[in-house]
Amino acid sequence: MSGTLHGDPERFAGGLSEVAPGVWAWLTPNGMWGESNAGLIVGDGAAALVDTMWDQRLTRELLAATARLTAAAPIELVVNTHSDGDHWWGNAEVPAGARIVTSQASLDAMREEAPPAALCRLRRLAATARVAPGAVGEMARYVSGMLAPFAFEHVQLRFPGETFTGERIERTGGRDLRLIEVGPAHTPGDLVVHVPDAGVVFGADILFFGVTPVLWHGPVENWIAALDTLLALDADVFVPGHGPVGGRAEVEQLRAYWVWLAEAVGRHHVAGRSAMEAARALVRDPGFARFAGWTGAERTVINVTTIHRALAGKGPVPAGPPARARLFAQVAVLAKELDERR
Numbered sequence: 001m002s003g004t005l006h007g008d009p010e011r012f013a014g015g016l017s018e019v020a021p022g023v024w025a026w027l028t029p030n031g032m033w034g035e036s037n038a039g040l041i042v043g044d045g046a047a048a049l050v051d052t053m054w055d056q057r058l059t060r061e062l063l064a065a066t067a068r069l070t071a072a073a074p075i076e077l078v079v080n081t082h083s084d085g086d087h088w089w090g091n092a093e094v095p096a097g098a099r100i101v102t103s104q105a106s107l108d109a110m111r112e113e114a115p116p117a118a119l120c121r122l123r124r125l126a127a128t129a130r131v132a133p134g135a136v137g138e139m140a141r142y143v144s145g146m147l148a149p150f151a152f153e154h155v156q157l158r159f160p161g162e163t164f165t166g167e168r169i170e171r172t173g174g175r176d177l178r179l180i181e182v183g184p185a186h187t188p189g190d191l192v193v194h195v196p197d198a199g200v201v202f203g204a205d206i207l208f209f210g211v212t213p214v215l216w217h218g219p220v221e222n223w224i225a226a227l228d229t230l231l232a233l234d235a236d237v238f239v240p241g242h243g244p245v246g247g248r249a250e251v252e253q254l255r256a257y258w259v260w261l262a263e264a265v266g267r268h269h270v271a272g273r274s275a276m277e278a279a280r281a282l283v284r285d286p287g288f289a290r291f292a293g294w295t296g297a298e299r300t301v302i303n304v305t306t307i308h309r310a311l312a313g314k315g316p317v318p319a320g321p322p323a324r325a326r327l328f329a330q331v332a333v334l335a336k337e338l339d340e341r342r
Contacts, residue, residue: 004030005149011210011295012244016065019237019245020198022175024069026062028053030295031211031242033146036086039202039239040066040075041195043173048077049098050193050202051241052090055151059090077101077172079179080160081204082187083109084216087241089116091158101170103181104163105189113319116155122321123147135329142332182206182226184217192230200237201230209243209250212296213257215306217316220262227255257291261300265307275305276330283338298335302327 004010010029019025022042028035039050047070053059063070075095080088080102088110091100102110122143129140168179176196183190186205193202205213206226215223230238230251238246264285268278279301282288291297305327306316317323 004028004032005035006030006032006145008032017245019239020195020200023195023198023200024066025239025245026065027244028058029244031208031240031244032296034086034150035242037239037241037243038062038087039193040069041172041175041177041198042069042073043175045073046076046173047073048079048170048172048175048177049075049094050079051081051087051204052078052094054086054089055155056090056093057151057154059093062090063093073173077170077177078160079170079177079191079193080106080110081192081202081241082106082183082190083113084187084205085113085116085119087204088160089152089155089157091160092156094158099162100158100160101162101164101168101179102160103183103189103191104165105181105183106187106191107160107163107189109188109319110159114321115157116152118321119147119150119152122325123152135333138332138336139325139329142335143328180229182229183222184219185223185226186213186215187217190226192226194233194235196234198237199235200239201233201235202239203230203241203251205241206230207238207240207243207246207251207254208294209238209240209246209254210294211240211243212291212294212299213254213303214299215303216319218306219310220258220303220307224255224258224262227251227258231255253290260287260290261303262307265304266311268304269308269311275308276301276334278308279304279330279334280337283334297338298331301330301334305330 014029024040026038034054041048078100083106126140126144170177178194181191
């Protein structure tokens, strides 16, 4: 890969890399919207795939890159780690006989999320509204750029056929895979995949390295607890859902981010500030300096809003297009303000 899907210079190398014997990471720089990662665990005569991509074209690229590995070890198992489309909408491209597994909470959320056709409509509307003045135009330009690289119009959804709750052991090609449900956090049913014999964890979107994470569901305390679960595993290599491969230090830094943000949002909430007011203040806070090098700082609005709603006794931001559009309008405004400061 010579550039990112969104046309930015690469901050880390993309493509396929072996992170432990027979364990491979597929990385998509720079880890922003839809620039997601996947994984492949190759055993004796069989392989397991962790996640697919946001559309079928990108999933075909992933499968083509791994073809030399799966020729003698066909993909028999696919694990979808959560309900965001950039981790499962490519499922139709995997072998028809492969079993697809996720958590029950994730499958429920998958059935409730806006389908590919809805994102096609949103992209068309955003393209039309790009020239609008003020916040409407800002949101349209942001959303249009976010969705532009993806071929949603060609996606045929294939839902997982098996679910579990809690923990499940899968054995593929003689290798054990521990599927551990750690949600709700990023989404309602997040799970991670631990490969014990390799000391590797596919953390999916419980892990964002070098990229500002997104708290769609919460509560934030569950995300912190999920990171503690990962740190307690016998593993030194962690493959995030977005960003480059890291180790325990990167997991600990992400944990520090959530601890800091939760405390800081609590102070702003007590002071009566809105989520947008708090987000503007927090990206200028000296405590944010440790995380200022991460891409996507405008996502702070989403994280603050979710924590803010929890403190007010409300649920997560509704998953429907109207509520998400209002939130992305604020994300776009903050993105512009941050650009103007650079």
